[in-house]
Amino acid sequence: MIRVLFLFHLMLMLFIDMIFNGVTLDLNTPTEVNAGEDFTVTVKVDKTSLNSFARFQQNLPAGLKASAINPSGGDFSFQDNRIRLIWLRLPDEPTLTVTYKVSVDPRLTGTFTMGGRFSYIEDNQRKNIEVSPVNINIIPSPDIDPALIVDVNEFEQKVIPDLTPESLGEVSAVRQAPYQPVGEDDWIVKVLVNRGNQNKFAKIEENIPAGYTALKMNTKNAIFTFKDGMAKFLWMNLPSDPYFIVSYRLVPVDENVAAPPVISGKFSYIEGDKTRVIDIVQKNADLENMDTESLQQLLFDMPVILSENSDPDVSQKEESTRPLKAGDNSTIKNTGMPAESETYEKRQQPAKTVYNKVTGIPEIHEPYLLQPREGVTYRVQVAAGHRPVNIKRYFDKYKLNNDVKTEVHEGWHKYLVGTFSEYKEARDYRVHIWNTTTIEDAFVAAYNSGDRITVQEALMITNQKWYR
Numbered sequence: 001m002i003r004v005l006f007l008f009h010l011m012l013m014l015f016i017d018m019i020f021n022g023v024t025l026d027l028n029t030p031t032e033v034n035a036g037e038d039f040t041v042t043v044k045v046d047k048t049s050l051n052s053f054a055r056f057q058q059n060l061p062a063g064l065k066a067s068a069i070n071p072s073g074g075d076f077s078f079q080d081n082r083i084r085l086i087w088l089r090l091p092d093e094p095t096l097t098v099t100y101k102v103s104v105d106p107r108l109t110g111t112f113t114m115g116g117r118f119s120y121i122e123d124n125q126r127k128n129i130e131v132s133p134v135n136i137n138i139i140p141s142p143d144i145d146p147a148l149i150v151d152v153n154e155f156e157q158k159v160i161p162d163l164t165p166e167s168l169g170e171v172s173a174v175r176q177a178p179y180q181p182v183g184e185d186d187w188i189v190k191v192l193v194n195r196g197n198q199n200k201f202a203k204i205e206e207n208i209p210a211g212y213t214a215l216k217m218n219t220k221n222a223i224f225t226f227k228d229g230m231a232k233f234l235w236m237n238l239p240s241d242p243y244f245i246v247s248y249r250l251v252p253v254d255e256n257v258a259a260p261p262v263i264s265g266k267f268s269y270i271e272g273d274k275t276r277v278i279d280i281v282q283k284n285a286d287l288e289n290m291d292t293e294s295l296q297q298l299l300f301d302m303p304v305i306l307s308e309n310s311d312p313d314v315s316q317k318e319e320s321t322r323p324l325k326a327g328d329n330s331t332i333k334n335t336g337m338p339a340e341s342e343t344y345e346k347r348q349q350p351a352k353t354v355y356n357k358v359t360g361i362p363e364i365h366e367p368y369l370l371q372p373r374e375g376v377t378y379r380v381q382v383a384a385g386h387r388p389v390n391i392k393r394y395f396d397k398y399k400l401n402n403d404v405k406t407e408v409h410e411g412w413h414k415y416l417v418g419t420f421s422e423y424k425e426a427r428d429y430r431v432h433i434w435n436t437t438t439i440e441d442a443f444v445a446a447y448n449s450g451d452r453i454t455v456q457e458a459l460m461i462t463n464q465k466w467y468r
Contacts, residue, residue, distance in 0.1 A: 022048040025118045027131045035141040035149075036106030036240050040069065043131075045096040045118060056085040056098065058116035058131075062156035063105035070099045083116075090120070106241055109140040110151035143220065143239065145288070171196035173204070173267040173280040176287045178250065178260050187250040187261055188217070191280060192287050194243045198269045201461045204233040204280070206265035208250065211257030217247040224248070236460045238269075245287055270461055275448050370405040370416060372450025376458045378426035379405075379416040380433060381445045388413045398437045409452065416445060423455070423464050 028042040043056060056074070059082050060066060066083050068076035073096075074085040085098060116131035140149050172194045178187040191204055204222075207230055208214055214231035216224035222233035233246055250261055265280040368391050370379075382395075382404070395404045395415070402417040417433075420426040426444045433442045446458035458464075 022046065023050060023118075023120070023127075023129060025116075025129045025131055027114070027116060027134060029114060029134055029136065031134065032137045032139060033102075033104055034139050035104050035108045036143070038101050038103050041066075041100055041102055041114075043096075043098040043116070045098070046094065047090060047096060047120075048094055050120060050122065051090045051092060052121040054087045054090050054118065054120040056083070056116060056118050058083040058114070060102065060114070061112045061152050063108045063150075063152055064112075065103045066100050067103070068100050070097070072096045072098045074098065076100065104138060105155070106141045106144050107148050107150055108138050108152045108155065109149050110153055111135055111137045112152045143241065143244075145245075170194075171198060171267070171269060171276070171278060173265075173278060174285070174287070175206075175263065175265060175280045175282045177282055177284050178263065180260075185252055187212075187259075188247060189250060189263065190245055190247040190287050191265070191267075192243060192245050193267060195238050195241075195269075198271065199238050199240075200236075200270055201457070202235050202238050202267065202269040203457070204231075204246065204265060204267050206231040206248075206263055206280070208263060209258060209261050211252060211254035212250045212261055213253050215249045215251060217249055218245065220244050220246050222246065234457070234460075270448075275451060275453075368404070368406050370407040373419060373447070374449055376421070376453075376462050377447050378418075378420040378423050378455075378458065379445050379447065380418050380426055380430045380442050381414055381416045382433065382439050382442045383415040384412045386412060391415070398439060400433070400437070414445075423459060423462075 024046045026044040026046075028044065030039050033039045045056075047054075054074075062081055064081075066078040071085055073091045074087045077084045083100065090096070113133045113135055114131075115133040118129045118131070120127055138152055174192040176190040176192070178189050180187055189206070191206075193204070195202070206214075208226070210229065214226040219233060220235075220239045222235045225232045225234070231248055252259075263282070266277050267280055268275055268277045270276075382398075382400075388406070391404050391406060400417055404415050404417055406413055406415050408414075418426065418429050420429070423444065423446075430442050430444055433439050444455055446453050446455045448458065448461065453461075
C-alpha cells in the first residue's frame with residue numbers, strides 16, 4: 001500500500017511539474033514510409049521561458065540514417081543509430097521547431113516505433129519529457145530483389161554488410177553468361193552493375209551478334225533501345241541501389257545463328273566532366289540466385305577494366321518536322337545570335353592547301369582540324385563524305401560566317417561549324433543555315449570532351465531542354 005501511494009504521489013508531482021513548467025513536446029512524422037526514400041520528422045518543443053542547457057535524443061533502428069534540416073540552434077549529430085541535439089543554452093523563443101530527414105535503406109520492410117526524450121535543467125535539477133511513441137510502417141521497395149528484403153527489426157541481427165558504394169569497391173559491371181530457360185529458344189542476358197559513388201547519367205551498351213533481336217525485360221527505369229545490333233540501357237539518374245541487375249531477352253531471327261550468342265559490352269558513366277567507360281566482364285554466375293554475401297564479394301573482387309574508347313556512341317541525325325528551305329547566301333542579320341567572339345572558336349587563318357602527290361587529294365592541316373573542348377558542346381554538321389575535300393574552296397560558296405572544321409569519324413570526313421554550350425544556340429544556328437544557304441541536311445551533333453555522343457545523351461547530362 002505504501003508503495004502504491006508513493007508511485008501515485010510521484011506521478012502527481014510529475015503531472016503538476018509539467019503543468020507549472022508548461023514544457024510540452026510534440027513529434028510529427030508520417031506513419032507510412034517507403035523503403036529507399038527519405039521522410040521528414042518535425043519535433044516541436046513549447047518551452048515557455050526556459051533557457052537552460054537542454055538535449056533531445058532519439059534512437060533509430062539499424063538501416064535508418066538521420067541528417068539535419070533545421071536544428072533550431074542546437075548541435076545535431078547522428079551516430080550509432082542515435083540522434084542527439086544539444087543546446088548549451090536554449091534560444092529565447094518560447095517554441096522550438098526542429099526538423100530532420102530520415103533515410104530508409106531500400107532493403108527494409110516491417111514496422112518500428114519512434115520515440116524520443118527531451119532533457120533540460122531547471123532549478124539545478126535534470127528533468128525529462130518523453131515523446132509519445134509513433135508506430136511507422138515501411139513499405140518495401142518494388143525495385144529490390146525480394147530475397148534481399150529484411151524486416152527492420154532483424155536488420156542488425158542478420159549482420160547484412162552496409163551496402164555503401166565504398167564497401168563495394170570501384171564501379172564495375174558483370175554479365176551473366178547467356179542462358180536458355182528450359183524448353184525455350186530465346187536466350188536471357190543479365191548484367192549486374194555496381195555504381196560506386198556515381199548517381200547521374202550512365203548507359204550500358206551491348207553488341208549483339210547478327211541473327212538476334214533484343215527485347216527488354218528488367219530495365220531498372222532505364223530507356224531501352226535496340227538498333228543496328230546494339231542493345232542500350234540509358235539512365236538520366238542511376239537507381240538508388242548500390243548495385244542492381246538489368247536484363248534483356250535475345251530472340252533468334254535466323255536459323256543459322258551462333259549459339260550461345262557471343263556478346264561484348266561497355267558501361268559508361270559521367271565522373272566530373274569526363275566520360276568513363278569500363279568493359280562488362282562475363283562470368284558463369286547465377287546472379288539472381290546468389291546470396292547477398294557472395295554477390296557483394298563478386299563485385300568487390302571485380303577488376304576494373306577501362307575501355308580504350310572514352311565514349312563509343314555516335315551522334316545521330318536529328319529529325320525535324322520543319323520544312324527544309326533553300327535561301328540566298330546572305331550573312332546573318334538581326335538573328336539574335338551571339339557575336340562570333342562570344343560563342344564560336346577563335347577564327348584561325350587558313351594555311352595554304354597541300355595536295356597529296358600520289359592521290360591528288362588535299363591533306364588536312366591544323367587550322368581546319370576540329371579541336372576538342374572540355375565538357376558537353378554542340379556543333380552543326382553541314383556535310384560528310386568518304387573522301388576529303390578542299391575545305392576553303394568547297395565551302396566558300398556558302399558564305400558561312402564561321403570556319404568549317406573537320407574530323408575523321410568511322411571512316412567519314414565530317415565537316416562542322418560552330419561550338420555551342422547550349423543546345424538551343426546550335427539549333428538556332430542550324431535553322432539559320434537552312435534559311436540562308438542551299439544546305440538542307442545540316443543537323444546538330446553533340447560532343448562530350450571531344451567524343452561524339454547522341455544529342456539525347458548530351459541533353460540528359462546537361463539537363464537542357466530539347467527544342468524543335
